[in-house]
Amino acid sequence: MSKRKEKIFLFLFDLIFIALAWTVYYYIRVESGWIIYANPPAFIAPLIAIYIYWLIIFSFAGLYQHWFVRSRFDEFSSVFKTVSFGCFILFFLIFLDDMMNDAPIISRFLILIYWLLTVIFVSAGRILIRSVQRNLLEKGIGLRKTLIAGTGEKASELESMIKNIRSWDINL
Numbered sequence: 001m002s003k004r005k006e007k008i009f010l011f012l013f014d015l016i017f018i019a020l021a022w023t024v025y026y027y028i029r030v031e032s033g034w035i036i037y038a039n040p041p042a043f044i045a046p047l048i049a050i051y052i053y054w055l056i057i058f059s060f061a062g063l064y065q066h067w068f069v070r071s072r073f074d075e076f077s078s079v080f081k082t083v084s085f086g087c088f089i090l091f092f093l094i095f096l097d098d099m100m101n102d103a104p105i106i107s108r109f110l111i112l113i114y115w116l117l118t119v120i121f122v123s124a125g126r127i128l129i130r131s132v133q134r135n136l137l138e139k140g141i142g143l144r145k146t147l148i149a150g151t152g153e154k155a156s157e158l159e160s161m162i163k164n165i166r167s168w169d170i171n172l
Contacts, residue, residue, distance in 0.1 A: 006133075007064050009129055010063070010064055010126075010129065011055070011064070013125040013126070013128070013129050014051075014054065014055070014058065014122060014125065014126075015051060016125065017121040017122050017124065017125030017126075018050065018051050018054050018118070018121070018122060019047060019051070020121050021114070021117040021118045021120070021121035021122065022046070022047050022050055024117050024121075025110075025113060025114045025117050025118075026043055028110075028113060029041075029110055029113075053086070053090075054086060054118075054122075057082060057085070057086040057089075058082060061078070061081075061082040061085070062078075063078060063079070063082060063126075072127045072130055072131065075123070075126045075127060075130050076123045076126070076127060079119065079122050079123045079126055080119055080123065083115065083118050083119045083122060084115065084119070086118075087111060087114065087115040087118065090111055090114075091111045094111055
């Protein structure tokens with residue numbers, strides 16, 4: 001898979017799974033009746049803003065770099081750290097807004113719910129796409145042709161290593 005296609009798939013999967021996390025969060029926050037609102041908050045405008053926010057955070061954290069032999073645990077770990085950092089920023093901004101507007105503490109608890117949902121949904125999306133990528137590479141789909149220049153022991157070791165690890169997206 002080309003780097004461009006990979007980034008497009010990651011953007012789309014992130015869009016879908018961030019939207020799913022936001023939808024579940026919005027349902028818990030607004031539709032469940034847990035918090036009574038005189039004027040319920042909007043759904044679409046914050047969703048767009050939050051997607052742009054995560055797109056920027058994920059880009060700065062390097063989550064849209066080319067995937068090369070990263071395990072699904074490494075992917076989860078990267079998403080967990082990035083979402084935790086992003087939610088910490090949101091928590092701090094909400095905390096400042098609450099202090100300035102004398103708002104109830106409940107909004108700070110809601111950010112923890114949002115953090116958990118975002119970690120779960122985005123990680124699930126990333127693990128899904130990485131699993132599909134790995135399976136395609138193991139079947140030989142999307143491999144890149146490679147030439148090893150040279151002979152000798154090091155070249156032979158490199159050749160056997162590449163042949164044994166099909167998920168590297170390299171074809172000799």
